[in-house]
Amino acid sequence: MSDKEPTTVEDTTGDGDEATEAVSEAAEVTESEAVETSDDAPDTKPARRSARVLVASVVVALLMLGGSAGLAAWLYYNEYRPDKETDPAAAQVALEAAKTGTIALLSYSPESLDQDFANAKSKLTGDFLSYYTQFTEQIVAPAAKEKSVKTAASVVGSGVSQISADSAEVLVFINQTTTSKENPDGAFAASSVKVGLTKVDGNWLIASFDPV
Structure with a gap:
């Protein structure tokens, strides 16, 4: 073994x-x-890498395109539009609104009071519209009818002192002639007023009316 x-x-x-x-x-x-x-x-890594690069490039391009569109929109609404709304042409529109509104406020005749007041109120807004309505109904209309008061105003000078996209301030120089039963020859007065404007539905309306 x-x-x-x-x-x-x-x-x-x-x-x-x-x-x-x-x-x-x-x-x-x-x-x-x-x-x-x-x-x-065959080595598939380069192909996969190329595909990833292509996808990434497309995504970046889309993001850049979206970013560019967003930037353009922001510039339009925050830079271009306000500039357009406060350029000389826009200021001229505000100036004309202040002038025509002032003339409407200070001109009326006993024969056409309702029409004159309605025309003036169409150019006003806010608290000043409420004040004007009450003032003309309670004070101006009774006096104009009783004493045949007639006023005619004209603007002899004006200028925009401040303006933004939706508000403006205009200085207006006025000549006003007033006639009545007691003074048929008329009385002449010169004054200046600071007119505050507010844009409502694209239209400049008088929001304040202060003597200076």
């Missing part, structure tokens, strides 16, 4: 070495084949 044991051990060791070598060779072959397969397969 003891003579056969060494032989058995030696044979087992030999078989193990052969098995190990076979496994190693198989592993090397597999690794080699894997390398060759990897080398032979």
